[in-house]
Amino acid sequence: MPCFIRKVIAILSLFCFSCCYADITLPTPQTRDGMSLFASLKKRSSTPGGGFPVGQVADDELSTVLWAASGLNRGKNGWTVPMANGNSPYVRIYVAGEKGTFLYEWEGHYLKEINNKDIRADIGLQNFTKRAAYSLIFVSDARAFTDINPEQITNFSYTAVGAMSQNAYLAATALKLSTRYIHSIKPDVIIQELELPEGSKPLGMLLLGK
Numbered sequence: 001m002p003c004f005i006r007k008v009i010a011i012l013s014l015f016c017f018s019c020c021y022a023d024i025t026l027p028t029p030q031t032r033d034g035m036s037l038f039a040s041l042k043k044r045s046s047t048p049g050g051g052f053p054v055g056q057v058a059d060d061e062l063s064t065v066l067w068a069a070s071g072l073n074r075g076k077n078g079w080t081v082p083m084a085n086g087n088s089p090y091v092r093i094y095v096a097g098e099k100g101t102f103l104y105e106w107e108g109h110y111l112k113e114i115n116n117k118d119i120r121a122d123i124g125l126q127n128f129t130k131r132a133a134y135s136l137i138f139v140s141d142a143r144a145f146t147d148i149n150p151e152q153i154t155n156f157s158y159t160a161v162g163a164m165s166q167n168a169y170l171a172a173t174a175l176k177l178s179t180r181y182i183h184s185i186k187p188d189v190i191i192q193e194l195e196l197p198e199g200s201k202p203l204g205m206l207l208l209g210k
């Protein structure tokens with residue numbers, strides 16, 4: 001192959017690479033050892049907002065909390081949280097951190113990049129929320145409801161957020177991370193920043209820090 005063609009291909013691949021979104025493979029979540037469920041239940045609490053720590057959360061810790069919140073735990077159709085009619089999770093978790101915003105894909109257990117903006121300071125009504133290493137944003141995904149009465153979507157979605165956030169609280173406690181559920185969010189900003197499709201509704205978020 002002539003040299004100049006090789007150079008053109010190299011330049012084109014570099015261009016493509018810089019345009020591509022950078023998905024993140026998550027480490028295998030922790031599924032054994034560590035603090036017992038009952039010890040975690042005894043310790044679970046919300047970290048006070050005013051003293052929320054600014055420390056980094058490691059990838060394996062984030063991975064474990066996300067898996068606890070809505071990961072697969074039984075083959076290809078079983079999740080750590082119950083979903084109506086056995087549907088796949090119709091509340092999705094978006095992860096906002098310093099490096100950008102991502103969608104947690106339980107199938108494949110990875111983070112799909114949405115943008116490379118740090119939106120943490122823009123999405124909560126309380127100032128302290130920006131200090132958390134990660135905000136896990138719960139978003140109801142209307143497209144994922146295949147066989148559910150539309151009137152039930154909101155109820156079922158909030159029920160899912162309860163289960164998901166409690167699992168995340170317990171996993172975070174077991175990992176000695178700080179966490180706090182936040183309902184006071186800015187849905188309009190989130191819809192815009194996450195480029196959410198029609199029918200998606202931000203419901204709340206969980207701060208994660210150390």
Ligand SMILES: Cc1cc2nc3c(=O)[nH]c(=O)nc-3n(C[C@H](O)[C@H](O)[C@H](O)COP(=O)(O)O)c2cc1C
Pocket residue numbers: 044045046047049126180181182183184185
């Ligand atoms: C539905 C719900 C909404 C909440 N919204 C907020 C909020 O917007 N801001 C906040 O600082 N804490 C919020 N919290 C955290 C509660 O204030 C906290 O869970 C409560 O004070 C009890 O403390 P504990 O979790 O340590 O038991 C919320 C909790 C729940 C369950």
